[in-house]
Amino acid sequence: AQSVAQPEDQVNVAEGNPLTVKCTYSVSGNPYLFWYVQYPNRGLQFLLKYITGDNLVKGSYGFEAEFNKSQTSFHLKKPSALVSDSALYFCAVRDPLDKLIFGTGTRLQVFP
């Protein structure tokens, strides 16, 4: 079955430090992978996606994600965290039937 796992419910990081939010996936065929962010009381916003090509994908707000086929992972990263990055982050994968499967979300807390 197709699935997405976000193993951490919450990630805490100090402002200015690098951050990583983890995501692993299981899907048949070549994966389409996405990251979305949700700020309080808002809908989700697209950050970045991987379809093919370069394993390092750059997205909005200075975020990037690294696709690793052998580890079936798509971790979200940022070199220097900001307090304003504090939000709920979702990883998602498109399955072969064109459904979208989201992870359970990781709450990122950036402390000043």
Added chain:
Amino acid sequence: EAQVTQNPRYLITVTGKKLTVTCSQNMNHEYMSWYRQDPGLGLRQIYYSMNVEVTDKGDVPEGYKVSRKEKRNFPLILESPSPNQTSLYFCASSLGPGDEQYFGPGTRLTVT
């Protein structure tokens, strides 16, 4: 302005009283989806539509209906709501299932 609108934003209703949540997009997108967001479960896809008159079940379709008579509109219908359908609902649209999704602001539904 490109956007996805949902109405109502908040709704409190009673068990068994039929309701409809409207969703409209102004971007001429082919793909539209409905999701529910529950704590600890992330986003789960209820139904999706690849185009007019084409709808498919997502992961949690029980108790819901949808229709896609026009490209821009994708209403979610609860024929006989039950308390376990209390949730935060999001509509989203994109050019296709492999493209960036634009999310509506959400509808918080409470069924008593």
